[in-house]
Amino acid sequence: MEKTPQIADTFGRRFPYLRLSLTDICNFRCSYCLPDGYKKTGCESFLSRDEILRLVRAFSGMGVWKIRLTGGEPTIRPDFIEIARDISGIHGIEKLAFTTNGYKLPERAKEYYEAGLSAINISIDSLNPRQFEAITGHDRLAEIMDGMNECFRVGFKTVKINTVLLRGMNDDEIDDFVDFVADKPVSLRFIELMRTGENGDYFSAHHLSGIHVTQRLLERGWSINPRSEGAGPAVEFSHEKSLGTIGLIAPYAKDFCKTCNRLRVSAKGNLHLCLFGEGGYPLRDLLQRDDQCQDLQDKIMNLMNFKKSSHFLHDGDTGATPHLASIGG
Ligand code: SAM
Ligand code: SF4
Numbered sequence: 001m002e003k004t005p006q007i008a009d010t011f012g013r014r015f016p017y018l019r020l021s022l023t024d025i026c027n028f029r030c031s032y033c034l035p036d037g038y039k040k041t042g043c044e045s046f047l048s049r050d051e052i053l054r055l056v057r058a059f060s061g062m063g064v065w066k067i068r069l070t071g072g073e074p075t076i077r078p079d080f081i082e083i084a085r086d087i088s089g090i091h092g093i094e095k096l097a098f099t100t101n102g103y104k105l106p107e108r109a110k111e112y113y114e115a116g117l118s119a120i121n122i123s124i125d126s127l128n129p130r131q132f133e134a135i136t137g138h139d140r141l142a143e144i145m146d147g148m149n150e151c152f153r154v155g156f157k158t159v160k161i162n163t164v165l166l167r168g169m170n171d172d173e174i175d176d177f178v179d180f181v182a183d184k185p186v187s188l189r190f191i192e193l194m195r196t197g198e199n200g201d202y203f204s205a206h207h208l209s210g211i212h213v214t215q216r217l218l219e220r221g222w223s224i225n226p227r228s229e230g231a232g233p234a235v236e237f238s239h240e241k242s243l244g245t246i247g248l249i250a251p252y253a254k255d256f257c258k259t260c261n262r263l264r265v266s267a268k269g270n271l272h273l274c275l276f277g278e279g280g281y282p283l284r285d286l287l288q289r290d291d292q293c294q295d296l297q298d299k300i301m302n303l304m305n306f307k308k309s310s311h312f313l314h315d316g317d318t319g320a321t322p323h324l325a326s327i328g329g
Helices: 050-061 081-089 105-114 129-136 141-154 171-183 199-204 210-218 292-306
Strands: 017-021 066-070 097-101 119-123 158-165 187-192 235-238 246-251 262-267 270-274
Touching: 017 050, 017 235, 050 081, 050 292, 066 081, 081 097, 105 141, 119 141, 129 141, 141 158, 158 171, 171 187, 171 210, 171 246, 210 235, 210 246
Parallel strands: 017 066, 017 262, 066 097, 097 119, 119 158, 158 187, 187 246
Antiparallel strands: 235 246, 262 270
16 A cells, blocks of 8 residues: 655645665766766765665655665665665665666676565667667667566566657667567656756757657557556556557656656755755755654755745756766656
């Protein structure tokens, strides 16, 4: 049974879902995110296992039941498995998911699953190995595909694929992606490229509206699924002849923010009320001792008053987010 979430904002939205970034560091160089690779800032001090445990316990006590581990690349943390095991053992956490670039997934899928991770989102921006390499800086598409198959084999309940729509780089593959899911129990999500502080020129060159995906799916006989209660902002499509489904995450679409159900905490322990808000609110000082839990919960509840109705991406305002690796996409 899902718990009633207690965290709410002044617009009546409820927040049962936390995205927790474990690290800003990433080993890939996705052209829209970290085109030159991760650059050290000199003050890498990411939340420790103990701090993470206290944070998730506090959120769980306020009705959060779904956690997604993200980054950067969350799996490059040496204690990733231990963190997953800790969180999955916390009372009230019903779903532990993670988003990964799929690095070393074939050999690690089983231990991820056994640590309590039951849902995985794998980022795959092209089905063409050369193009995949051009986008991510890594010739690893075959390995990631093996990893996805291993996830089916070991028993993951949910396998999703994230595909960022990129004009001139993968928009000629929309049909290939749709065909790809036909015989697989996956949900592939096309994500509209988001403008961040550092990718302005790239955004102008490669942003493509999700409308192109919607049109193509409708032409091919796909239909839009009714929105289920509590669902996030993705629009889901299905087809009777396809085992897999397709989702569209279009942050520039009207009303995208109305269904916001998630909060974010960065790897340095800042609460972000929106992917594109300013700065983030530091929580770390309240993660140092177990007896700070109530103060931490009170602080989070108070900060909810500052959550705005919408992002301001339409006005070209990307907030303080340089790239999504810095707060977890
Ligand atoms: N490293 C992991 C990965 O790539 O899956 C997790 C972190 S990554 C920031 C999370 C998701 O955000 C990925 O699916 C990635 O493709 C997506 N992403 C990154 N930058 C983006 C942007 N500017 N617009 C849209 N999606 C973006
Ligand atoms: Fe790394 Fe993920 Fe960003 Fe790619 S999208 S550079 S894999 S954090």
